[in-house]
Amino acid sequence: MSVTLDDVRHIASLARLGLSEPRAEALVAELNTILQHMDVLSEVDTSTVADESITSVSGAAPLRLDAGPPIPLARSREAMAPRMQDGFFLVPRLSTHEDLEASS
Amino acid sequence: MSAGSGAHSLSSSPRYEMVVGLEVHVHLDTATKIFCRCSTDFGAPPNANTCPVCLALPGALPVLNAHAVGLAIRAALALGCAVQRTSVFARKNYFYPDLPKGYQISQFDKPLALGGQVEIGTNADGWPIAIGVTRVHMEEDAGKSIHDRFAGASAVDLNRAGVPLVEIVSEPDMRTAAQADAYLRALKQILEYAGVSDVNMEEGSLRVDANVSARLMGETALGTKTEVKNMNSFSSVVRALDVEFARQCAILDAGGRIEQQTMLWDANSGQVRPARSKEGSHDYRYFPEPDLPPLVLSAEQIDQARRELPELPKARRERYAREFAGLTEYDIDVLTARPATGEYFEQVARASGDAKAAANWMMGEVLAALKVSDQEIENFGVQSSNVAALLVMVRDGALSHSAAKQVFASMVKTGEAPARIAERDGLLKVSDDSALLGWIDAVFVECPDEAKRFVGGERRLLGVLVGHVMKKSKGSADPKRVNQLLATRLET
Amino acid sequence: MSAPRDDPSSLAGLSAADLAAAVARGDRSATQVVEGSLQRARDAGAGRDGLNILLYEDADAASRDHGTSVGVAPGPLFGVPVVVKDNIATTAMPTSCGSRILEGYVSPYDATAIVRLREAGALVIAKSNMDEFAMGSSTENSAFGPTKNPLAPDRVPGGSSGGSAAAVAAGIVRVALGSETGGSVRQPAAFCGVVGVKPTYGRVSRYGLVAFASSLDHIGVFGRTVDDAALCLQTIAGFDPMDSTSRAEPVPDYRAGARSASKGNDFRGIVVGKPKEYFPDDLDSRIREKCDAALEHMKQRGAVIRDVSLPHTGLAIEVYYIIAPAEASANLARFDGVRYGLRIEGHGLRGMYEATRSAGFGAEVTRRILLGTYVLSAGYYDAYYRKAQQVRALIARDFSAVFDSGVDLLFTPTTPTTAFPLGAKSDPYEMYLSDIFTCTANLAGVPAMSLPIGRIDGLPVGGQLIARHFGEQGLFAAAYALELALGEDALR
C-alpha cells in the first residue's frame, strides 16, 4: 500500500488541516516512508488473538450516579472563547447545509 | 434536483414497492448528561449547562451515567431485543461546531442490544405485522447550531451536547408510509410505557431518519437507498417518504439509477433535496473509545431489568379485554394510547365499579376537556376519584345525565368534588313531590292552553309538559316522577 | 552539576521527604522554598532565552497552594516545590502543551494529579517545556523552542517531558510531573540522569492530562532519587471517579516497602529477567557494559539473573506508531477554534478550521494527525489499526508470559543511545526509534522506571526496570537497592 497525493489531500480534508501544495507533496514521501515500516505487521500471525481484545482498554466501565453538581469552571466560557455573544459560541455562518447529514 | 411532489404518487407507480427502514434517536430521561454531571434541562441560557467534559476542554474525560444505562437497557428490553453482556463505545469522527470533541461517543460494531421487533397491527388474515428492530445502541447528543440569529455567523449552544440517546435502528421491513407511521406510533407508545423518555418530537427528544428505496414488485433484492433527514413530525415522515418514493419511481421509470445520498425534507415546499456535501461520502473512522472500558452487564442485571419492566401496551390491551367487560377493541385502543390515560381510566373504573361507564366518560368528556385545554392527563385538574364519584351519583339517580355534564364542566374549572357542585348549583335530581308539584303548578299557570288540553285528555302533550318542567327545574327534576305526577292530573 | 544526595545543607540537597519535614517544622517557609527554587532556575538559566526549561512560573505558589493546607496536618509533600509538564491542566498557570494552538490557554479546572499534589501540601511552581502535544523524543518539537540538556547544553534532554526532566537535573526541584505515551518520562530521565517512573496504566488519573493517545497516556513522575519519585507517585496515585480507566487497587507505601526490602540482602529471592530483544547485537557496547555492571550488582546482592525473551518486541515501534497517531487524530480534533485556543479566520467554517489547525499545529503534530487519519480511514482500518491492536495484544502477552514464568522484574537499557545533539535527528522514523525500549511498557500498560546507572563521556545512561501490572512496590524496592548499590558509580 502506498499513499498518493490525492490520499494526502483527502485525509487532510477529513482532518481539517490546510496544507500548502509543497507541504502536501512532501508529506506523500514522509508518510510512505513511515508506512513502509508498518507493512511488517501484515506478516504477523495474530490468529490467536480474540476479536474482543481489539478494544484498547480492559476491565469494565465504572458507572456514576445520575446526579450533580456539575463540574465547576474556575474561569468563564467567555474568557476562553475566541468569539462569543449572548452566551453562544460564534462560528462562520454555514453557507450551505454542508455536513448537515453528519449530525446525530 | 427536486421531487415533483404529487406528480408521481404511490398509486401512479403500481410497478414499484417502497422499502423503508427507520433510525430513531430518543432522548433518555435522565437528570444529568451521559458522560458528565451537567443538567439535561431544556430552556437554560445558552451554554449554561456545560462543563469541562461537554465543552471538550483539554484533559477532560467521560464517565458513564448509570441511569442512562438502565434506561437504555429498559428501552431495548421493551422492544424485545437481546441485551448484550458486553457492549463497546466507539468514536464517530467528524467536524461540526456543535460536536465539541470532533467525535461523537456512540456504539458501533458492539451495540447494547440486538434483534427485537415492534408489532404494528394485524394483516388481513389477522396475523400480527411485526417490524424488526436491528439494534439499539447508546450515544451522546450533539449541541445546537442556530443559523439565523446573528448576521454572518452561526451560534452554537452546547446545552444539549452530551444528553443521552438511544438510537433504534429498524430492519427495512416497512412497505408503505402508513406502515412507517404505524411503526413510529407503536415505538413511541412502547418507549413511553417503558418510562425511558418523554418522546416529544417537537422538543427534539425523538428524531427520525429514514432509509428509502424502491424496487419492482416481486423483486427480493433491495434497491439503492437514500437517507431522508430533517423530518420534524410523524406526518412529515409520511409525506417525505411518499415524495421520495415517487421521486425514485420517476427516475427508475425513466431508466435512470438511484444515487445513494442524503436527502433533506423541506416541510415548507413539501419536497426533498440532496444535502450538499463537499466531501462526497463520509468517512467516520470509527474506532473503540479508549477513554471508556467496555460496558459490561451481568446476566442478573439484565434479568432484573426485565423483571422491573413496566406493563407494555400490548399486555395492557390484553388485560383490559380480560378485566373490563363491555369494552370494544376501539375503546381499549383509545384508553391505552398513553400509559397515563389507561391509569386514569383504571382508577375511575375501579372506584366507580363500572368500567363501561368509566370508558364512556373517559372517551367522551375527559378526553374532550383535555383537548379543549390542550393538556396532558398527568396535569389534569380533575381527580380520577371525583370522576368516579360523579359516575356513582348518576348511577344512583342523584344526578341526571345532563346535569352530570354540567357538574363535570364545573369540575374542570374548579377541581371541586361533584357532590358539592351539584348541591350548590341545585343540580341534584329532585324527586321530592312537593318541589315537583310546585314546578308543575307553575308550568300550568304559564301554559294554560296546553295544560287545559292535556287535562282534557290530550295525552300526547305529556312529553311537552315534562320538558317544560325539566326546563323550569334546570334539569334537576326526576323525569320519571314528573311523568307520574302529571298523569294524576288527567281527568279520567 | 551537583550529584544526587550531595550537600544536605542546601535546599537542593534535601530529599523531597526531608524538605517536607523541614517546612513542617518551620525551618523554612513555603515562600522561601518557592523563592529558592525560582532562584536556582534563574541561576541555571532555565528561562526561555537559556536552557528553555520552564515556560511559566507561579511566584505566588506559596500563598496559593499553601493556603489550601492551612490548619490541616502537613501533607507528605508539605512545602515541596514541583514542576509540572505543560500538558497537565492547571488553573494558576497556562496549559499550552507546547503548542501555538493553546498558547495562552488557562484551564478552568485543575487536573486530579494537581489537586492531589496540593492536598499533600506541594507547591506547583512552574510549567515545563515539552514536545508539542507530547509528540516527540527530544523536546525540540515545542512551539516555544527546544529545551537544552542541563548536563550538556548542546544536546537534547530527551522528550517529550524534557522540561520536567531538565528541571530535576538542573536542581530546580526534587520532583516533577511528566507524561508518557511511548517513553516520554523514562527516556528524558535517562538522558538527564534522573529517576523517571511510568506507573501501571490506570494507576494515576489522566483527568486533566491533555490527551495524546488515551490508551497509552500515563502521568509519570521524575525524582532526583528513587525515594523522591516514590513519594511523589504515591501522592498522586489511586482511583479517580473522573477517569473511567483509573483503577481501584490500593496504593501501598512505596517508600516504606522500598526501604524494608532493601535492608541487607537487597535482591535475595528476586528473579531479574534480561530480555534478549533489548540487548541486540548492534547495541552500543558501552551501554551494554553499564547494563551488565548493574546486573552484576544485583546478582552480587542475591538476584537470579535469567535470560528471557519477549519475542514481539521488534514490532512495538510499528504498533505504537499506528495506535498512537490514530487515537491522536481524534483527540486533537477538539482544537477547532470554536470554544478556546487559537482561531484564524478563513473562508467560511471549513476555512476557519483549516486555517486554525494548520497555523496552530507544528509539523510533527500535523504528520501524526494525518498518519492517524489515514490508518483509520475506510479500507485501511483492518490492515493497520485492527492489526496493530492484535499485535499489541501479543506484546502484552509476552510480558504476562515472562512474569508468569517466575520472573519478578525485567532489566533493560532505557534507550539505545545517550542524549544526542540538538538537530541531530531530522528523519521522523529515526526519531521514533528513540522509544524502541520504552514504548513496549506503554503498549502493555505495565509499570517501568528508568534510573541512572552510569555515564558515557559525561552523558547519563539509564537502566530500565519493568514489573507486572501494579507491581510498583517491587519496582521501587529494586530501584532503591540498585541506587544504593551503584552509589557513585551512577555518576561515572
Ligand SMILES: [Mg+2]
Ligand atoms: Mg446516531
Ligand SMILES: [Zn+2]
Ligand atoms: Zn458537562
